Amino acid sequence: SKGGIKMSDCLFCKIIDGSIPSLKVYEDEHVYAFMDIMPLTKGHTLLIPKTHCQDLFEMPEEVAANLYKVAPKIANAIKEAFNPIGMNTVNNNGAAAGQSVFHYHLHFIPRYDETDGLKVEWNSRQAEFPTEVIQSIAASIQENLK
Ligand code: 5GP
Ligand code: ZN
Numbered sequence: 696s697k698g699g700i701k702m703s704d705c706l707f708c709k710i711i712d713g714s715i716p717s718l719k720v721y722e723d724e725h726v727y728a729f730m731d732i733m734p735l736t737k738g739h740t741l742l743i744p745k746t747h748c749q750d751l752f753e754m755p756e757e758v759a760a761n762l763y764k765v766a767p768k769i770a771n772a773i774k775e776a777f778n779p780i781g782m783n784t785v786n787n788n789g790a791a792a793g794q795s796v797f798h799y800h801l802h803f804i805p806r807y808d809e810t811d812g813l814k815v816e817w818n819s820r821q822a823e824f825p826t827e828v829i830q831s832i833a834a835s836i837q838e839n840l841k
Contacts, residue, residue, distance in 0.1 A: 702747045707798035711745055721769060725761035728769055731802070735812030738773045740803040742766065749797045750788040762801070769803055779805030783813060 709715040721728040785802040787794040
């Protein structure tokens with residue numbers, strides 16, 4: 696048991712062990728990549744670690760390294776297949792951030808035009824963060840990286 700749930704109750708652990716079917720596109724010792732069942736765009740793919748971790752916060756460095764190592768391979772395979780004009784990789788951590796399956800996953804969402812399935816809105820609030828505020832924020836993060 697990890698991340699507060701039994702792995703036997705985890706949807707994506709079941710996809711890895713084959714007890715729930717999926718459309719696999721890639722697999723190695725450490726990771727599994729498959730088609731999202733409700734794709735936003737043509738080629739929407741998910742990449743997951745075989746080791747259960749709930750989200751980025753609880754992902755061991757080695758699991759992260761093994762996962763991101765294949766990210767360019769997956770991205771380029773989708774690019775070769777469908778010739779998108781761009782691609783978003785998205786990882787939601789926590790329900791408030793839109794996570795609905797609590798086994799870490801990296802979305803690959805190829806982009807085709809303004810009317811495809813993904814709308815990303817950046818509402819910058821630059822006025823609330825003058826330079827000295829950003830400096831203090833940076834210091835807080837840095838402190839926790841020691
Ligand atoms: P999240 O919202 O947690 O970032 O993304 C979860 C993703 O998993 C969603 O895009 C959803 O469509 C996908 N998903 C949920 N259940 C299944 C399933 O049983 N099979 C597959 N292939 N994808 C799933
Ligand atoms: Zn899992």
